[in-house]
Amino acid sequence: MKVITSGSAYLDIDAYACCIAYAELLNLQGIPARAVSSAKPNASVSKTVLGWGAVLHDYRPTSNDEFVLVDVSDYHHFDPLVALDRVVEVIDHHPGFEEYWAQTLGADADIRPIGAAATQVFQRWKAAGLLSRMSEQSAALLATAILDNTLNFTGQMTTTADIDAYAELVLHAKLTEDWPSHYFLECQASIESDISAALAADLKRMKPESRLPEVFAQMTVWDAEALIEKYRSEICRCMRGQGDDWLLNVICISQRKSCLLAEPVVSQQRLSRLLPVEWQAGLAVLKPSILRKELLSLGLNANSGG
Structure with a gap:
């Protein structure tokens, strides 16, 4: 089984969305996968987002499990459940560990400057030709992760790929035009609480x-x-x-x-x-x-x- 997970300190919306949406894609492709995290979601995973019903899976480790890391590539900060020697794929947009993973995993290390790791996961769905079968929950999660990580498309690392991915995902997820302002205001209320x-x-x-x-x-x-x-x-x-x-x-x-x-x-x-x-x-x-x-x-x- 492939365990899709992220970092140890916290789970932000990008990591949360990527874990759930990528596990869904792999399962659709006939590859057993689970979205798992020992870390708790932070304020970027708002109440509305949690209310969409997409959840992380329960997990009991076995010696045959393989690990896919999303939205993290610094192995000092991997979820503690990860066995480093059984990491088979890394999807990330943070700098610093590109060379290590290129040498370790080759093409299975996708670490590049882009607004959101969610965009990278979206691109895997599109390349697989399965976008029409993505659940509305995963589409909404990935779209929201792109919103958050590109700072509503104002961040300096925002790319055309992020903008294009959001445009497709927001239609599939049936999100309303006022979702960006609603989402960020909800995050602020959670933080202030x-x-x-x-x-x-x-x-x-x-x-x-x-x-x-x-x-x-x-x-x-x-x-x-x-x-x-x-x-x-x-x-x-x-x-x-x-x-x-x-x-x-x-x-x-x-x-x-x-x-x-x-x-x-x-x-x-x-x-x-x-x-x-x-x-x-x-x-x-x-x-x-x-x-x-x-x-x-x-x-x-x-x-x-x-």
């Missing part, structure tokens, strides 16, 4: 070679300024509890910008070495918005002299 849990659910510890602050949290909301103004003291208290070098990227969909919050001067300095930012009382604004993986690419390229 428990700020500390939302921070913990999308927080990564960065390696020194990234040149980024050690602790890097990210959240995507409709109105970033309103959230920071209302919850700044709580956010800073939570982040200080994680260490002395931290950054929060609050992506604002409605105004197409990133609000970066970093109280430690060392954290501000790290970011200022990578790109021009002006800090005022621990806050900086970037237009257009930028994703953590884009900042990671900047850091890794700076290391390589690129």
